[in-house]
Amino acid sequence: MKRITLLILISLGVYIVLYAQNLDQIDIVRVDSISTTHGSESHFMGNVHVNHSIPGGHPSNISGGIITFEPGTRTVWHSHPKGQRVVIIQGIGWVQQWGSPKIEVRLGDVIWIPPNVKHWHGATETTGVSHYALAEIHEGTNVENMEPVTDIQYR
Numbered sequence: 432m433k434r435i436t437l438l439i440l441i442s443l444g445v446y447i448v449l450y451a452q453n454l455d456q457i458d459i460v461r462v463d464s465i466s467t468t469h470g471s472e473s474h475f476m477g478n479v480h481v482n483h484s485i486p487g488g489h490p491s492n493i494s495g496g497i498i499t500f501e502p503g504t505r506t507v508w509h510s511h512p513k514g515q516r517v518v519i520i521q522g523i524g525w526v527q528q529w530g531s532p533k534i535e536v537r538l539g540d541v542i543w544i545p546p547n548v549k550h551w552h553g554a555t556e557t558t559g560v561s562h563y564a565l566a567e568i569h570e571g572t573n574v575e576n577m578e579p580v581t582d583i584q585y586r
């Protein structure tokens with residue numbers, strides 16, 4: 432009997448720590464507390480700045496942040512298991528689907544990349560671009576990275 436009571440108390444404690452901790456409260460991530468990091472070489476080519484302000488996870492699987500590309504920089508070829516929304520918030524960039532011509536995108540444009548469609552996005556050769564990128568996490572990841580975008584493919 433004592434053992435059952437202890438188990439119930441431990442279970443309740445674990446529940447409170449994991450699930451009841453401020454999940455019903457509005458949460459603000461203040462702009463000053465958001466750090467910008469250098470984009471990883473497995474996903475980006477060149478000097479790319481990543482501001483990962485939307486971590487994703489329980490209960491929402493939407494993950495993302497602001498990505499800033501200096502001129503000439505881009506992602507590698509990649510896809511997203513649940514698709515991706517890209518919102519241009521500054522500058523002029525390029526996006527390209529495998530097998531199709533690249534497309535110029537500008538401030539305010541909203542791009543939808545369907546699930547598992549191979550593509551890249553980034554700056555143009557002469558202009559930088561910043562965009563919000565939002566993708567759902569599926570089975571632990573929101574991206575599948577592939578090969579680099581060669582200079583010939585990029586230009």
Ligand code: MN
Nearest residue numbers: 509515544552
């Ligand atoms: Mn993408």
